[in-house]
Amino acid sequence: KNNLFRAIKMTEVGGEEKKDFDSQSISWQEDQPLKNYVQKFKTYYEKPKAVASSNRKFDSDIVRNVYRRFRLGYIVLFDIDKSRFFRKWNLEVNKGVIAKVEDLELKETVLLLEGNKRNTSCATITRNIGLRDKVTSEYYFLCMLVRNSMQYFELKVLLADLHGIVRTFRIRNYATVATVQSRECLVPLRMKKGWNRLCINLNQLCKDAYNTNYRQLLQLSVHNNCRLAYVLMLRDGIETKSFPPRYRTKKNM
Missing domain, CATH: 1.20.5 (Single alpha-helices involved in coiled-coils or other helix-helix interfaces)
Structure with missing residues (x-):
């Protein structure tokens, strides 16, 4: 440091002597x-x-x-390619398998959830939605790209309605009739073979089941017997030019 300041002093011209300058127990009179x-x-x-x-x-x-x-116009809740979204999910495995695999049809990495074909609690991923995620009433379209394995599949959605009441929606592909209880609703889901792009209107579900509006998403759980590529929350349910190619609808879906 002394050599540096001495070299700098030699390059400067003129000047007057001033008071001492102290910095971290080192003082100069320059x-x-x-x-x-x-x-x-x-x-x-x-x-x-x-x-x-x-x-x-x-x-x-x-x-x-x-x-x-x-x-x-969208919020990413899950993306296997982006670790900061994957770290926010809790993994629960009970005689099942959760792994990253390469899908030959999509030609990209997806998340595999495998288990008993008649038991949907073998492998589950869950995410608790906080205030920082900003999943408010503006974003009420739940969009995901999931592969149907022709086995029992379940999607659990926990949300709060306009009155602050917590509602639970269980969306199952093996259910045939919708049932509505005071705080829980069972919704049947129809999926074709292969990859499906699901777009669920949570606000419409609240209106049809409880005659109220959707307010905020609290928790989301995806159960086994599927392959998952991404999960989004959309504002209008319509794709725009700002959507990355990965999140856009494929021709065969």
Whole structure:
């Protein structure tokens, strides 16, 4: 450091002697140009750098949330290719298998949930939706790309309605009749063989079952006997140009 400041002092011309300058138990009594350089270094490189980094992180979060909410029109809840979305899910395995596999039809990595063909509790992934996820009443279309294995499959949706009452919707492909209870509703699901792009209107489900509106998604569980590529929450249920090619509807789905 002394050599550095000595070299800088030699390059500067003129100046007056000033008071001592102390920094981390090191003191100098230098001329004006050198002291100006040290002061400039401390004020413009150390302090603003820390402030700028925190502001940049804060501003980027705001910009990303605003852009995602008002421009993109979708929120990603699950994507096997993006680890930050996959880490938020809880895995429960009971005599089942949860693994990443390469799908030959999609030619990309998907999540495999395998278990007993008549038991949907062998392998389950669950995500609790928090306030930071911003899954509010604007996003009420649950969209996912799932492969039908021609076995029992179940999707559990936990949400809050407009009055703050928690409702549970169990969507099953082996159910034939819809049943409505005080806080739980069973919904039949029809799926074709192979990959299916499901788009479920949660607001319409609340209206049909309980004559109220959807407010917020609280929890989502996907059970075994399927392959899962992604899970989204859409604002309008309509694809836009801002959608990545991975999230767009394929021709054969």
